[in-house]
Amino acid sequence: MNAVERFLKYVSYDTQSDEHSQATPTTEKQKVLGAALAEEMALLGLSNPHMDEHGYVYGWLPATPGCEGIPCVGLIAHMDTSPSAPGGPVKPRVILYGGGDIVLNQDLGIIMKAEDFESLSKYVGQELIVTDGTTLLGADDKAGVAEILSAVEYLIAHPEIPHGRIAIGFTPDEEVGQGADHFDVEGFGAAVAYTVDGGELGELEYENFNAASAKITVRGLNIHPGSAKNKMKNALLMAIELVNMLPPAETPAHTEGYEGFYHLCDMTGDETTAALSLIIRDHDRQSFESRKAYLTRTVDYLNQKYGADTVALELKDSYYNMREKIEPHMYLIHRARAAMEAAGVIPLEVPIRGGTDGARLSFMGLPCPNLCTGGLNFHGVREYIPTDALLKMTQVLVNLVTA
Template sequence: MNAVDRFLTYVRYDTQSDEHSDTTPTTEKQKVLGGALAEELNGLGLYNAHMDEYGYVYAWLPASAGCEGVPCVGLIAHMDTSPDASGANVRPRVVRYEGGDLVLNEERNIVMGAADFESLARYVGQELIVTDGTTLLGADDKAGIAEIMTALEYLTAHPEIPHGRIAVCFTPDEEVGSGADHFDVAGFGAAVAYTVDGGELGELEYENFNAASASVLVHGVNIHPGSAKNKMKNALLIALEFANMLPPAETPAHTEGYEGFYHLHDMQGNETQAELHYIIRDHDMDKFQARKASLGRISDYLNAKYGKGTVELTLKDSYYNMREKIEPHMYLLHRARAAMEAVGITPVEVPIRGGTDGARLSFMGLPCPNLCTGGLNFHGVHEYIPVEALEKMAQVLVHLVRAQ
């Protein structure tokens, strides 16, 4: 089976994770795909292919003859899809893009406009895999899984290719920040690894955001509006006041590259209680800490204004910039560049405006830069991936693990 056929199969599994769940994995449906992947790995002849109690799928391919002393390299991708858009009943289709607007769903008039999605211009004349515009696609990160599986199949069919031991893991819950929570680094057995979880073809990443989540709980006092003067303390209005005290230009819609942001991703409430949930991101650690401190100052100000305990701020760090952990192992980047160039891809180093399992794993003793999958517009209904990207990245991985 090739990478495209695998991908089209995997995206039909609903594996959406749930940030509000306290189970591991956060959704049981992730284990359905996990079980199928463990079975497929076993069918390819990998050793100890299994899914553990937490939903992690592990396996390893023995070193080829004469390469038993080559250090083990790991390949990692995640099974879950983002909670930001539905992952149920994904209907992928392959279309040849000839330019202009791309109609995803004629009946519902859902269109991917060329003016809004300028990346399309780079793929005129290519076959693209898209959805029907009602769900995300799941290239983040089922494309990575398909590419890894296809590379492993090629290596098992070509024992003449020299390579050391290759460890494989497919993780749950990466999209909700807990994909490395139960990762068995010691059992995985790799000296170094790569996550295959990036974007457009050619991207190579070894630095990412420092990340935290923030919960802002506002306690109000409700009373009939007819007799509310000097008595009502409207939690909704205080929550809006909190939001409006953050710099309006420091949001995802106004930033790029290394620029950090505050992102309000959901809010709810009434006059009695309101809640805001943010993610905070910055590549620079000092600026990251300053962002968290700003939220604290706003909370203190509002508590002084409306009364102690009005605003409860809860901050939780999610992951940190892996650059400091990768820099002592820059040969990993050299190796990845060479593998891309070997199949005609021009590598481009870009900062990740997000995070990967690799960021946390790098701080757990497993240096783990990130490779592209070829997908674009992740986490939304306009997500797509070129067919050529799936095929090329499977080839890159074969070159990547080849004994140097």
């Protein structure tokens, strides 16, 4: 199978992770794809393909004769898909894109409008894999899984291509921030690795946000509205006041590139209790710490205004900018650039406005920059991927590991 065929097969598995689950992995259905991948890796002839008790899939391609001394390189992708859109059943469709809008679902009136998705203009005349408008596609990151195994299959079919030992790892729960929680870095045995988990063809990333999550509880005092004057403390209004104290221009909708933000993800409650979930992001570590300190001061101010323990803040770091761990190993970036150029792909080095397993793995002792998959519009029903990108990235990965 080539990468397109593999991808179409893998997206038939619903592997959506669950941010509210306490299980490992967060959904049992991720293991269904994991078991299938381990079986496929065994059929390909990889060494010790298996899925561990946490749902992580591992396998190794031995070095070709004479290349045993080359340090082991890892290739990593995640199996789960985002909880942000329905995860299945995915009904992919391959179309030849002639320009203009794409009708994803005629019956439901779901359209991918060219004016809203400017990236489409680059792919006129190409084959695109799209959804039926009711689910996400799963290119994030089943495209990475398909590209890695297709590259491995190519190397096995061409033993004349020299390469060192290659470690393969597929993780669960990346989309809910837990993809590296149980990754066996020591057992993986790679000196360095790449996650194949980026976007548009050509993207090469070794910088990402520093990230934190904030859980805020606001406790009010509910009094009957008819006799509430100078007595009621409405938790919802105090929660809104807190949000309005955050810089209004520092949200995802107002920032790009290296600019950080505060993002309100969820707010629920009533007059008595309100709960808010926020994330904090910034590429610069000092600015990141300043953002967390500002949120803490805001909570302290509201507690002084409305009474102690009115607002409770639980602030937790999620991951850090991998750049500081990659810079001592910049040959990884030079090598990736060369692999792309040899495949006719123009490298585009961009900062990640998010994070990957690679960011956390880099701080766990496995330097791990991120490569593109070729997919676009992740986490939504208008996600798509050009078939050419799947094939190109397969070749890039073959070039990357060639001795």
